[in-house]
Amino acid sequence: MKAIYLIGFMGSGKSSVLRLLAEKMALPGLDTDQQIEQTTGRTIPEIFKCQGEAIFREKETDTLMKMPKTDAVVATGGGIVESTMNRNWLKEHVFVVYLHTSLAEIDRRLGNDDSRPLWKKHEKTELYERRLEKYRQTADNLIETDGKSPEQVAEEIYQLIRKENTDMLGI
Template identity: 45%
Template structure:
């Protein structure tokens, strides 16, 4: 199962809950990138640029996409066509769709995660970034989960319900 969505949409948090409920590993691609790069994403961006970062991200998606695990992707995973193709060929790609105002609030209040593409951006710039990616999220997802006014636990439960529906349909 692969979780996609904009930065701050809850992919990591919901992914951890799902992995625990399903008793399978959870791979957070951003965490794996930091491990592999031996530096923060912000540092890598500053040294090598976004294109080099996206290449590393694509390599990790390809590596982990076949694992029996919950995979939480970075918010920009859908920007590369090769990633969208990989995602579209799966029946278990979940887009966590989150209200723009809620995303902006989360990003502005998150002191733990430094997001190079959101840092020093106005709410209008973040909204424009989200709107530019929205068609790619929708194109890549098998299931869209609206997260507004839901706890991570409620989102995970909805995904599990959807997962059962998907597998029942596939096995008919």
């Protein structure tokens, strides 16, 4: 089975849904940001501060290319869609689920979260709007997350995957 990759803006619930969905599907759950932190020995905010966003994006692409294409659930960083190479890789190799969350809901969830380098900037709305179409173009399916718990979102994706696999098998 193709690996399931979760994309969406920061605060959309990718990491929370990842844990629940991986457990429900009895598959390994991986997070690209955690992989970057393990590989570099630095946190994402440290990489942004010391090396800048461009270096982080290079590390993100390198990490993505090494992630599994089958039998796994993977949460990606919110900016993974900024790179055309990343979007093309995702579309070509894995099943992509976009966790769509309104900016108002994200603002409510994140508040003053200091651990996200790009959330502290004033251009949040511009960043959100710039990425929206990239998420939509990359995704095989879109799941609305506003007002839903991570458990509800994971169950919705699980049912979607079961239906997709059944449809593919002609059952």
